[in-house]
Amino acid sequence: MIRLSLAALLLGSALPAMAQPASQPSVPRSAGTPYAARTLPDRIMLTPAADPSRGMAVSFRTDIAQSASEAQIAISVDGPTLEEKATTVTGPAGVAKDSANGPALYHQIRFTDLTPDTVYAYRLKGSAGWSEWLQFRTAATQAKPFRFLYLGDIQNGILTYASRVIRQAFHANGGIELVLHAGDLAAQRDDLDHDDEWGEFNQAGGYNWSIVPQLPATGNHEYIDVTLPNGQESRTLGPYFPLQFALPDNGAPGVGTTYFVDYQGVRFIVMDGTSAIDLGTMAQQTRWLDQTLASSKATWNVVLFHQPVFTCARPDDTPEIKAAWQPVFESRKVDLVLQGHDHCYSRLTSEAGRAASAEARADGAVQGPVYLVSVTGSKMYGLNDRARTQPDKTAEATELYQIVDVAGDRLTFRTYTASGKLYDGFNLHKRADGNHLTDTTEPTIAQRTCTGNVGPDGGKCVARAK
Ligand SMILES: [Fe+2]
Structure with a gap:
């Protein structure tokens, strides 16, 4: 077991990890096997098909006794009789993955030929029986108002700190229909137990990940360092991301982490910056991005x-x-x-800066793309010099979530802090000449930045210079 050998290495003995004294150098991993696969399915992750009005997919984990990938699905009814009309759907046999939490099998099942705008219930087979019934709704085929949640890097303090942000978002905002992750879902560095991190990621989101379709982008931390046969250092996608997310296969040629989803009047296009920068796929991703935007019939396009x-x-x-x-x-x-990536908050409406942007708006100028950066987890970076005048709004040392409501030609963007306070907000109105942006008139809390070594909550500043 890696967990035991690491502990032995640290202690110079064969003491189990649980016996490690508190004074030992801290290795961020859990004692025992807190995230061992069980006899019922866990790590259940719902993802949309390219056309989420007709298809959804689910990824999940079982113990090794359950090799068949099996689900049941039914149009939801209101009495406890879902079994009567359920259809059994199977997927390829589970994929084995060993970890310090022990062996496990990862399964993926795709639900196809679904009826649009309809609530379905599904359940998954484990070696001891079925999971609970989990419900999702397929998208409507046409534009229809809906709400989505956008999360920056969850990555650090996944269970300790990011979980409360995710739960606050769902608790305070009913009707979230999609979740967008801007990459770095887990840190996956050598001093961390990656299986524990993904266990935390699933515990942090809990059943929300199983009932609301997830749109994840890869961050640099979804990639792990490898040495090529020629001795060169390179990166490769870590094993967990493709096991956890059954994504649409409609992305840039050869870049399986890119894809797009049309959802009720919005085209969501997911790109892979790490692959573009480090793995030589910039040209094909840029071409595909341009084509995917050119072919979009959606009212709104979100990248x-x-x-x-x-x-x-x-x-x-x-x-x-x-x-x-x-x-x-x-x-x-x-x-x-x-x-994501920068572990701070930024809403930027003009490269020329916030003053120029406000002036242009006052003159009735059309709004171009609005650029957002946000962060969910506990790692925080200090603002750079440009951030003081370029973006309209910024934050330091603050965990955040974003709720976006889309309804016809109106888009409402709201940024909330971990405890649910409104921090930033703007509205876009799509008119014949283009988008027009107005700041929210709802009261927002004061700007959050560090002052010297003092953080915005009065304690120490936890944002470090990048
Ligand atoms: Fe990150």
């Missing part, structure tokens, strides 16, 4: 990826992505660009 065009923490913007994608966002009139 989701990790490394931001305009950074709020780093010395420089992301040059490769800025050069290749920003012109496409502008020429194809993308409405929202949702990003």
